[in-house]
Amino acid sequence: xxxxxxxxxxxxxxxxxxxxxxxxxxxxxxxxxxxxxxxxxxxxxxxxxxxxxxxxxxxxxxxxxxxxxxxxxxxxxxxxxxxxxxxxxxxxxxxxxxxxxxxxxxxxxxxxxxxxxxxxxxxxxxxxxxxxxxxxxxxxxxxxxxxxxxxxxxxxxxxxxxxxxxxxxxxxxxxxxxxxxxxxxxxxxxxxxxxxxxxxxxxxxxxxxxxxxxxxxxxxxxxxxxxxxxxxxxxxxxxxxxxx
Amino acid sequence: xxxxxxxxxxxxxxxxxxxxxxxxxxxxxxxxxxxxxxxxxxxxxxxxxxxxxxxxxxxxxxxxxxxxxxxxxxxxxxxxxxxxxxxxxxxxxxxxxxxxxxxxxxxxxxxxxxxxxxxxxxxxxxxxxxxxxxxxxxxxxxxxxxxxxxxxxxxxxxxxxxxxxxxxxxxxxxxxxxxxxxxxxxxxxxxxxxxxxxxxxxxxxxxxxxxxxxxxxxxxxxxxxxxxxxxxxxxxxxxxxxxxxxxxxxxxxxxxxxxxxxxxxxxxxxxxxxxxxxxxxxxxxxxxxxxxxxxxxxxxxxxxxxxxxxxxxxxxxxxxxxxxxxxxxxxxxxxxxxxxx
Numbered sequence: 001x002x003x004x005x006x007x008x009x010x011x012x013x014x015x016x017x018x019x020x021x022x023x024x025x026x027x028x029x030x031x032x033x034x035x036x037x038x039x040x041x042x043x044x045x046x047x048x049x050x051x052x053x054x055x056x057x058x059x060x061x062x063x064x065x066x067x068x069x070x071x072x073x074x075x076x077x078x079x080x081x082x083x084x085x086x087x088x089x090x091x092x093x094x095x096x097x098x099x100x101x102x103x104x105x106x107x108x109x110x111x112x113x114x115x116x117x118x119x120x121x122x123x124x125x126x127x128x129x130x131x132x133x134x135x136x137x138x139x140x141x142x143x144x145x146x147x148x149x150x151x152x153x154x155x156x157x158x159x160x161x162x163x164x165x166x167x168x169x170x171x172x173x174x175x176x177x178x179x180x181x182x183x184x185x186x187x188x189x190x191x192x193x194x195x196x197x198x199x200x201x202x203x204x205x206x207x208x209x210x211x212x213x214x215x216x217x218x219x220x221x222x223x224x225x226x227x228x229x230x231x232x233x234x235x236x237x238x239x240x241x242x243x244x
Numbered sequence: 245x246x247x248x249x250x251x252x253x254x255x256x257x258x259x260x261x262x263x264x265x266x267x268x269x270x271x272x273x274x275x276x277x278x279x280x281x282x283x284x285x286x287x288x289x290x291x292x293x294x295x296x297x298x299x300x301x302x303x304x305x306x307x308x309x310x311x312x313x314x315x316x317x318x319x320x321x322x323x324x325x326x327x328x329x330x331x332x333x334x335x336x337x338x339x340x341x342x343x344x345x346x347x348x349x350x351x352x353x354x355x356x357x358x359x360x361x362x363x364x365x366x367x368x369x370x371x372x373x374x375x376x377x378x379x380x381x382x383x384x385x386x387x388x389x390x391x392x393x394x395x396x397x398x399x400x401x402x403x404x405x406x407x408x409x410x411x412x413x414x415x416x417x418x419x420x421x422x423x424x425x426x427x428x429x430x431x432x433x434x435x436x437x438x439x440x441x442x443x444x445x446x447x448x449x450x451x452x453x454x455x456x457x458x459x460x461x462x463x464x465x466x467x468x469x470x471x472x473x474x475x476x477x478x479x480x481x482x483x484x485x486x487x488x489x490x491x492x493x494x495x496x497x498x499x500x501x502x503x504x505x506x507x508x509x510x511x512x513x514x515x516x517x518x519x520x521x522x523x524x525x526x527x528x529x530x531x532x533x534x535x536x537x538x539x540x541x542x543x544x545x546x547x548x549x550x551x552x553x554x555x556x557x558x559x560x561x562x563x564x565x566x567x568x569x570x571x572x573x574x575x576x577x578x579x580x581x582x583x584x585x
Binding site: 133134 | 313385493
């Protein structure tokens, strides 16, 4: 699975950064974590999250009694990454003592306190620890960026927790999103019913996987659209009923 | 028992009583109504609070800030917030109490805090302050930013001219940020020239600074002969309108040099001279950076376009409070220099 996704990232020309690779005691991979960056990465990969089922006959030579189909599962979790905080001048309001009066040469003051407000979010930061207004403004800006980042991160952490819960699910058989059947040389996605053959080629993570992913994507986006239409129809019907 | 005369406002008598406590007794309060020296030792917090209340009663502007900055200064700190809470709650020694009282009495007479504590911060510098030399305003910190970002694009050794240096805030900030920069600064006030020199020495940049006691309105020729070929001319010239001078707050009206503030009937008298000088003294593509009154940029632009073809108006920039505050002009390419005329 790891190799398949690595192959896919290579196929799509994305960036692949390994964070963690932990093999299991009995061979193979126990768990791994990877950071993928590039165009529309999250959009393509978000539907990969969930339980993947593998059905195969183990390669190791065993007695005929042991040569039965083995089923295993693998959990894939896809999490979006937080963005760098970029603040535009037009989104800021700077409050100082001099905001109120004429300012300039006509006034003498020792009030150098500054408050910076990020208008879109309402998040603000104040500083009056220096006698220089410029220094206070620079400090307030740094504090504001940190608070904005924390706020975004907070939302991200929330999203991650939700995503994790949704994707891990109960790890039961019925929650599987895809089955890789080696003995029947078949990959089936259970959300769309899409089936493809030549599992060996599929596991390379190239065009075959891409086709499946695009199909799932199309399916998901169509469903979302239908739901929107249904909702708006419901509203109109309600309104019509109310009018009568 | 002993006696010591303080100043014309009050005098006191002190005596030792039991082991450690020194009791101060106020003897006479002459003239203005000051605050009596405390009988027992008080804390910095209490001192600041008492004076803040008196300032408020007497209509002194920024009463809290005034008492806090003065108290902090006596405690060796720049701000009240930077003093440890324990220190603020400790009883003050008599010397410090006396010092706070002396300084606050000056503030009571509406002397600006910056003159009372004889220093203030400008960007990342601490500068000495002394009446009647003009106290730098916060807007001017931004002017330095603007000049800096342009200078950073240049390479090699550059020189700038500052007209009306005051305490030296602008030139010294630029010299500190640019080890390769050389500056010529002038002021019509001898006090200002001396103060700039003192500050330059403290900051260790005096070797790259040439100072002149010259008046741009009277000594233009001398200035032209003293320096030429500068990359930038910077100035926070007097730009107030004469009719507005009388309504200024006492801190400004009674203590700061009016020549540093009064820009004439239209506020543009000195500004125009700076621009004329700049057009002659700047290298090709050199720039002028001015801090002005928010009403002046369009008038300056008009005047330059009709009277000073050598300069081209580049841009008006706003200050933090979104007021038009800074004018940038550029010397047009020309083969003529003032020497060839």
